[in-house]
Amino acid sequence: MGAIYETKRxxxxxxxxxxxxxxxxxxxxxxxxxxxxxxxxxxxxFKGDIFPVGRSRGSxxxxxxxxxxxxxxxxxxxxVILVPAPYVAETLDICGRKGISHTIISTAGxxxxxxKENRFEKDVLAVVKHHGIRLIGPNCIGVICTNSxxxxxxxxxxxxxxxxxxxxxxxxxxxxxxxxxHLYSEEHVGFSKVISIGNKLDLNEIDYLExxxxxxxxxxxxxxxxxxxDGRKLIDLARKIDKPIVFFKSNVSVTSAKIAKSHxxxxxxxxxxxxxxxxxxxxxxxxxxxxxxxxxxxxxxxPLSGDRLAVISLSGxxxxxxxxxxxEYGFKCPSLPRDLLDEIESFRRGGxxxxxxxxxxxxxxxxxxxxxxxxxxxxxxxxxxxVLALFYDPEIAKLLGQGSDDTQQMLDFxxxxxxxxxxxxxxxxxxxxxxxxxxxxxxxFPVFNDPxxxxxxxxTNRNYWKKI
Amino acid sequence: MGAIYETKRxxxxxxxxxxxxxxxxxxxxxxxxxxxxxxxxxxxxFKGDIFPVGRSRGSxxxxxxxxxxxxxxxxxxxxVILVPAPYVAETLDICGRKGISHTIISTAGxxxxxxKENRFEKDVLAVVKHHGIRLIGPNCIGVICTNSxxxxxxxxxxxxxxxxxxxxxxxxxxxxxxxxxHLYSEEHVGFSKVISIGNKLDLNEIDYLExxxxxxxxxxxxxxxxxxxDGRKLIDLARKIDKPIVFFKSNVSVTSAKIAKSHxxxxxxxxxxxxxxxxxxxxxxxxxxxxxxxxxxxxxxxPLSGDRLAVISLSGxxxxxxxxxxxEYGFKCPSLPRDLLDEIESFRRGGxxxxxxxxxxxxxxxxxxxxxxxxxxxxxxxxxxxVLALFYDPEIAKLLGQGSDDTQQMLDFxxxxxxxxxxxxxxxxxxxxxxxxxxxxxxxFPVFNDPxxxxxxxxTNRNYWKKI
Numbered sequence: 019m020g021a022i023y024e025t026k027r028x029x030x031x032x033x034x035x036x037x038x039x040x041x042x043x044x045x046x047x048x049x050x051x052x053x054x055x056x057x058x059x060x061x062x063x064f065k066g067d068i069f070p071v072g073r074s075r076g077s078x079x080x081x082x083x084x085x086x087x088x089x090x091x092x093x094x095x096x097x098v099i100l101v102p103a104p105y106v107a108e109t110l111d112i113c114g115r116k117g118i119s120h121t122i123i124s125t126a127g128x129x130x131x132x133x134k135e136n137r138f139e140k141d142v143l144a145v146v147k148h149h150g151i152r153l154i155g156p157n158c159i160g161v162i163c164t165n166s167x168x169x170x171x172x173x174x175x176x177x178x179x180x181x182x183x184x185x186x187x188x189x190x191x192x193x194x195x196x197x198x199x200h201l202y203s204e205e206h207v208g209f210s211k212v213i214s215i216g217n218k219l220d221l222n223e224i225d226y227l228e229x230x231x232x233x234x235x236x237x238x239x240x241x242x243x244x245x246x247x248d249g250r251k252l253i254d255l256a257r258k259i260d261k262p263i264v265f266f267k268s269n270v271s272v273t274s275a276k277i278a279k280s281h282x283x284x285x286x287x288x289x290x291x292x293x294x295x296x297x298x299x300x301x302x303x304x305x306x307x308x309x310x311x312x313x314x315x316x317x318x319x320x321p322l323s324g325d326r327l328a329v330i331s332l333s334g335x336x337x338x339x340x341x342x343x344x345x346e347y348g349f350k351c352p353s354l355p356r357d358l359l360d361e362i363e364s365f366r367r368g369g370x371x372x373x374x375x376x377x378x379x380x381x382x383x384x385x386x387x388x389x390x391x392x393x394x395x396x397x398x399x400x401x402x403x404x405v406l407a408l409f410y411d412p413e414i415a416k417l418l419g420q421g422s423d424d425t426q427q428m429l430d431f432x433x434x435x436x437x438x439x440x441x442x443x444x445x446x447x448x449x450x451x452x453x454x455x456x457x458x459x460x461x462x463f464p465v466f467n468d469p470x471x472x473x474x475x476x477x478t479n480r481n482y483w484k485k486i
Numbered sequence: 487m488g489a490i491y492e493t494k495r496x497x498x499x500x501x502x503x504x505x506x507x508x509x510x511x512x513x514x515x516x517x518x519x520x521x522x523x524x525x526x527x528x529x530x531x532f533k534g535d536i537f538p539v540g541r542s543r544g545s546x547x548x549x550x551x552x553x554x555x556x557x558x559x560x561x562x563x564x565x566v567i568l569v570p571a572p573y574v575a576e577t578l579d580i581c582g583r584k585g586i587s588h589t590i591i592s593t594a595g596x597x598x599x600x601x602k603e604n605r606f607e608k609d610v611l612a613v614v615k616h617h618g619i620r621l622i623g624p625n626c627i628g629v630i631c632t633n634s635x636x637x638x639x640x641x642x643x644x645x646x647x648x649x650x651x652x653x654x655x656x657x658x659x660x661x662x663x664x665x666x667x668h669l670y671s672e673e674h675v676g677f678s679k680v681i682s683i684g685n686k687l688d689l690n691e692i693d694y695l696e697x698x699x700x701x702x703x704x705x706x707x708x709x710x711x712x713x714x715x716d717g718r719k720l721i722d723l724a725r726k727i728d729k730p731i732v733f734f735k736s737n738v739s740v741t742s743a744k745i746a747k748s749h750x751x752x753x754x755x756x757x758x759x760x761x762x763x764x765x766x767x768x769x770x771x772x773x774x775x776x777x778x779x780x781x782x783x784x785x786x787x788x789p790l791s792g793d794r795l796a797v798i799s800l801s802g803x804x805x806x807x808x809x810x811x812x813x814e815y816g817f818k819c820p821s822l823p824r825d826l827l828d829e830i831e832s833f834r835r836g837g838x839x840x841x842x843x844x845x846x847x848x849x850x851x852x853x854x855x856x857x858x859x860x861x862x863x864x865x866x867x868x869x870x871x872x873v874l875a876l877f878y879d880p881e882i883a884k885l886l887g888q889g890s891d892d893t894q895q896m897l898d899f900x901x902x903x904x905x906x907x908x909x910x911x912x913x914x915x916x917x918x919x920x921x922x923x924x925x926x927x928x929x930x931f932p933v934f935n936d937p938x939x940x941x942x943x944x945x946t947n948r949n950y951w952k953k954i
Contacts, residue, residue, distance in 0.1 A: 174881035176918070191803020193848070193877060193916060200918045244806055273819050274809025277802070277844050306807070306938050334745070335659020338712055339774070341742025351741050376745050380661070409661060413642035448661060450644070450668045470774050 030229040032120045033154060034211055035166045036095035038067040040118065042109050043100035043125075044083055046076030051172040052100040053078040055124075062177035064167030069094060087112045096120045098160060098170045103127035106156065107141035114149025121146075122170055123156035128217055130157055130280055139219065146220065158216025159192040162199055165210055165235050171196060183208020184237035185314050188226045190215055190244045198242070198307055206458045206465075207314040210235040222247045224255060231259040238262045238317055240310050244269040244278040246287050249295060256299035262482055264302045264313045267292055300485055302478060315464030316475035319442035321483040324402035326350050327476070328395035329376035330388070332409035333448055336469050337376040340405060343470050344376070347477040351375045352400055362391045380409075385424060389431055396439050403441045403476060406432070407469040409448040410457070426460055433462045442479055444472035498697040500588045501622060502679055503634045504563035506535040508586065510577050511568035511593075512551050514544030519640040520568040521546040523592075530645035532635035537562065555580045564588045566628060566638045571595035574624065575609035582617025589614075590638055591624035596685055598625055598748055607687065614688065626684025627660040630667055633678055633703050639664060651676020652705035653782050656694045658683055658712045666710070666775055674926045674933075675782040678703040690715045692723060699727040706730045706785055708778050712737040712746040714755050717763060724767035730950055732770045732781045735760055768953055770946060783932030784943035787910035789951040792870035793817050795944070796863035797844035798856070800877035801916055804937050805844040808873060811938050812844070815945040819843045820868055830859045848877075853892060857899055864907050871909045871944060874900070875937040877916040878925070894928055901930045910947055912940035 039059070043052035056070050056079050069090060072083045084090055090112075097113045099106060099121060106125050113121055128139045139156075146153060154160055160170030164182040169175065173196065181203035189195050195214040202209045210233070213226055223243060230236045239261055246252055246267070256263055269278040270289045296303050302317075304310050327349045331337040344351055352375065359373040365387025379388065388408075396404055415421070436443050446466040447454045458465045466472035480486070507527070511520035524538050524547050537558060540551045552558055558580075565581045567574060567589060574593050581589055596607045607624075614621060622628055628638030632650040637643065641664065649671035657663045663682040670677045678701070681694055691711060698704045707729055714720055714735070724731055737746040738757045764771050770785075772778055795817050799805040812819055820843065827841040833855025847856065856876075864872055883889070904911050914934040915922045926933045934940035948954070 173879065176881070179918075189803070191801065191806070193799075193801020194803040194807075197801075197804075197916050204919050242803075244803070268803070268807045268810055271810045271813035273813045273844070274806040277809050277842055277846065278806045280802075280842065280846070306936075308936065308938075331661075333659065333661020333665075334748075335657070335662040335710075335712070335736070336665075338659070338736045338742040338746045339662075341745050342736055342739045345739035345741045374744055374748065376741070378745065378748070411641060413644070448665050450647075451672050468774075468776065470776075 027229060027232065029152070030225065032095045033122075034161060034163045034168060036066060036120065036168065038069070038094045039096045039098060039168070040069040040071055040090060040094045040113075041098045041100070042071045044070035044072040044078055045074055046078055046083060052098075054172050054174045055098055055100070055170050056081065058169035058171060058175050058177045059167060061175070062162070062164070062167040062169040062180065064169065066095075087116070090116050092117060094118050096122070098122045098124060100124040100172055103138045106138060107145050110142060110145040110149070110151060110153075114145065114151055119149070119151050121151055122154045122158070122160035123216075123219075124159060124170070124172055125155075126157040128156050128219070130217060142219065153220045154213070155216040156219055158214040159195055160214055162195070162212045163210070164208070171214070175199075179203060181206060181208035183210060184235065185209045185240055186211040186213070186230050186233065186236040186238075187240040187242070187310075188213050188215060188223055188230070189242040191242070192216075194242050194307065198310070201307060201311055202314065205311040205315070206461075207311055207318070218247060224248065224251055227252075227255055227259065227263075231255075231261065236261065238264060238314060240264045240266075240314070242266040242268065242307070242310075246292070249287065249291070253295045253299045256301050262302060262313075262317045263300070264304060264310055264317070265296060266304050266307065266310055300482070302482055312466070312471055312475050313478050315466060316444075316478040317482060318464050319444070319475075319479055320436055320440045322403045322442050322476055322480040323483060325480065326352050326400055326402045327405055328354065328398070328401045329405040330379050330391060330395070331376060331407040331469065332379045333407070334378040334380055336407050336448060337378045340407060340469050340473065341376045343473040344405075347473055349473070349476070354395065354398070358394055361394075362387065365390065385420065385428055389428070392432065392443070393435055396435055396441055396443070401441070403479075404443045405469070405472055405476065406443055406445045407448055407472070408445070410453060411449060412453060422460070425457065429457070429461045429463075436463065442476065444476050446472045495697060495700065497620070498693065500563045501590075502629060502631045502636060504534060504588065504636065506537070506562050507564045507566060507636070508537040508539055508558060508562045508581075509566045509568070510539045512538035512540040512546055513542055514546055514551060520566075522640050522642045523566055523568070523638050524549065526637040526639060526643050526645050527635060529643070530630070530632070530635040530637040530648065532637065534563075534634075555584070558584050560585060562586050564590070566590045566592060568592040568640055571606045574606060575613050578610060578613040578617070578619060582613065582619055587617070587619050589619055590622045590626070590628035591684075591687075592627060592638070592640055593623075594625040596624050596687070598685060610687065621688045622681070623684040624687060626682040627663055628682055630663070630680045631678070632676070639682070643667075647671060649674060649676035651678060652703065653677045653708055654679040654681070654698050654701065654704040654706075655708040655710070655778075656681050656683060656691055656698070657710040658686075659710070660684070662710050662775065666778070669775060669779055670782065673779040673783070675779055675786070686715065692716065692719055695720075695723055695727065695731075699723075699729065704729065706732060706782060708732045708734075708782070710734040710736065710775070710778075714760070717755065717759070721763045721767045724769050730770060730781075730785045731768070732772060732778055732785070733764060734772050734775065734778055768950070770950055780934070780939055780943050781946050783934060784910075784912070784946040785950060786932050787912070787943075787947055788904055788908045790871045790910050790944055790948040791951060793948065794820050794868055794870045795873055796822065796866070796869045797873040798847050798859060798863070799844060799875040799937065800847045801875070802846040802848055804875050804916060805846040808875060808937050808941065809844045811941040812873075815941055817941070817944070822863065822866070826862055829862075830855065833858065853888065853896055857896070860900065860911070861903055864903055864909055864911070869909070872911045873937070873940055873944065874911055874913045875916055875940070876913070878921060879917060880921060890928070893925065897925070897929045897931075904931065910944065912944045914940045
């Protein structure tokens with residue numbers, strides 16, 4: 019890790035943690051979009067100075083709009099530019115003269131529109147070369163960084179709702195950026211940074227991955243791209259990164275190729291080559307955004323080192339469904355020791371369900387019974403991980419004298435047991451959506467949306483660690 | 487439609503629309519389960535008389551528990567029995583002597599426990615034969631009928647939340663019954679009847695399908711089974727039913743076979759034979775419960791008679807994702823007439839997005855533009871259906887002076903346009919979960935959870951009508 023590398027790292031950091039920003043293109047009018055960049059940053063708690071710049075006097079979020087660029091102070095660390103395409107180059111020139119070397123160009127209307135390098139783009143390239151400016155975009159919504167509060171999308175977001183987490187996402191599309199930010203937050207996996215990279219006129223996926231590979235706030239790197247600039251370089255880099263990389267490559271069909279080109283100037287890559295190269299580099303490939311959140315959960319759990327699972331469900335029907343899913347995804351459910359099953363059966367109430375693996379816990383309404391079973395199954399040396407589908411109903415819990423404290427204790431117990439044995443427990447709840455959401459919020463580890471998804475998650479975890 | 491058939495139909499009807507019910511096994515104690523049957527029925531608005539029967543005096547839901555069966559009035563139309571297995575036969579005898587010919591046996595502990603016909607089961611069969619009683623179960627939770635308010639599960643449900651709809655579901659497992667009832671309600675497809683059929687000691691899927699095929703409250707029949715009793719009979723019947731049948735067959739693996747046997751005494755069927763036979767009979771096969779709700783939505787839309795779709799998304803990134811999904815599921819996105827695209831482009835604001843199919847509507851913030859595009863695309867004779875992924879954000883809508891009235895008008899317009907051209911529109915929203923839920927509630931037609939799911943839905947619709 020030489021000096022150049024360190025210099026580049028600290029250079030890149032200012033795109034995410036700038037001490038001050040200028041926003042170009044702001045107006046105090048209802049339909050102005052750039053003013054939302056100011057309010058999004060404020061909403062998400064960005065603490066640095068914000069300097070809105072525009073052509074007409076006024077103020078946004080209580081901050082005066084600067085109309086004479088001479089009034090801009092020196093030392094601004096990042097500029098976000100949302101002025102019409104013909105004015106982008108001259109705005110960059112102002113940035114250069116003010117010593118601003120980091121810019122996000124949100125403006126669209128470059129090569130994605132004309133299908134080739136156009137005049138505006140040529141002018142932009144000339145100016146950035148002259149001043150030594152680096153840029154994200156154009157045709158993007160920039161950066162959302164939950165750690166610094168920087169939030170540069172120009173659509174009004176309820177940015178306070180974004181959940182801080184340890185996943186960073188690089189995405190080519192602004193729409194996907196926003197949808198993913200919502201989804202990762204709703205799924206309680208959260209995110210550290212989301213970067214909308216647009217046309218990649220200057221910085222591209224390689225630059226972002228190089229930064230994120232050592233970013234201490236980033237535990238997993240997720241990527242959504244419509245085109246890969248330099249496949250060989252990407253694969254070489256991915257091999258060096260010891261964080262999970264989850265990749266959603268869209269633009270894989272003839273139908274989408276023409277759209278992608280006019281959307282972010284993306285060219286289609288040969289999908290078979292992509293698949294093979296990804297496998298070699300240990301990249302987890304997914305097919306949609308929802309699957310990315312399942313991977314986020316799965317790869318946060320301890321590693322699954324084999325195929326042998328103990329499965330406990332609080333419903334016979336779901337035990338059967340889980341047994342099918344285990345087999346479909348290449349898992350085995352080994353028989354459990356008879357004396358252990360006998361001990362577990364002794365917690366039963368009705369005595370009508372026989373224990374096996376998958377285990378129907380339907381008539382064991384006992385937290386003690388469940389914790390006993392979980393711990394004693396997970397410690398078996400021929401069990402690599404567990405699947406738990408708990409039928410939870412607050413009315414029944416009340417009936418049994420249990421409250422939310424008991425649920426919290428149970429979740430904490432599962433978390434501690436996972437850590438103690440360093441084996442994953444894939445947990446889901448059979449309940450109404452609102453209660454499932456409540457447990458997701460309460461749980462110190464990821465909760466899946468349904469039993470089948472939990473096994474899909476374990477498959478990802480296993481394949482990642484076994485490098486399948 | 488002979489007299490015997492009509493007699494059987496009106497006989498079966500009493501399992502769903504009884505004028506009065508007796509519930510056996512009730513006690514006024516905290517842990518008693520049968521008393522929940524009484525409160526569930528009351529919660530869901532069951533208007534008939536309810537007679538709780540138990541061994542100790544007391545009352546539940548303000549109704550006195552009957553301890554002397556002589557006190558039971560004549561003419562009760564349905565008995566729900568949740569007494570321990572050894573007492574089921576004598577309870578059935580009481581029913582028979584009181585002239586009750588319809589029973590639901592919720593009690594477990596029959597052949598699913600011992601793995602073969604046990605003594606209790608033999609006794610039950612003898613009594614029902616003697617009295618001519620028909621029964622649902624044993625080892626089930628019976629019936630939830632949103633039309634009559636009958637709700638016989640013995641777990642406390644918040645039955646008021648169940649959404650009335652036109653789908654009836656036959657399921658082997660109690661856990662799946664409850665989870666499906668929640669999920670169908672949450673997805674706003676609703677249900678007419680859910681039947682938990684348990685061990686099928688007497689009535690089986692054939693009986694239920696025969697009833698539902700002519701039930702006027704049932705538009706689609708959904709089935710979840712762990713075992714099929716008589717495949718040939720089922721297939722012959724399915725061919726006669728002119729309502730969509732959506733089938734989730736679990737217990738398809740070696741792993742689950744042993745569990746299914748001890749759960750509902752279900753034996754595994756050869757899955758390849760099942761697949762082939764289903765296809766012949768036009769049965770839509772799915773792999774999990776969530777997929778059933780996607781089918782429910784898709785098959786409620788007008789028929790998709792071909793593979794040619796017009797796709798509109800309010801995000802370029804999702805246009806690309808949708809293009810990929812169209813191709814994956816065998817759809818084509820034909821080029822649209824240049825003059826139509828020009829007209830649509832004239833509604834643009836920023837003028838930076840070029841129109842194609844899939845169409846990126848990202849900068850057309852105009853309801854007029856969108857309705858124009860939808861109508862003019864759908865009426866084209868080489869377009870069979872549409873996919874719409876609307877990026878909706880209430881903050882942006884407010885900015886554009888739009889309110890929820892506009893959204894309602896838009897939804898009503900889409901519904902009317904679909905009916906006018908008898909072609910489906912698969913709609914999804916790109917937004918936060920809470921707003922998506924709001925639009926699901928508002929919409930007079932089904933809304934999918936995300937863009938890819940909407941295309942999966944159209945595939946089901948097309949395959950059903952093309953009999954693929």
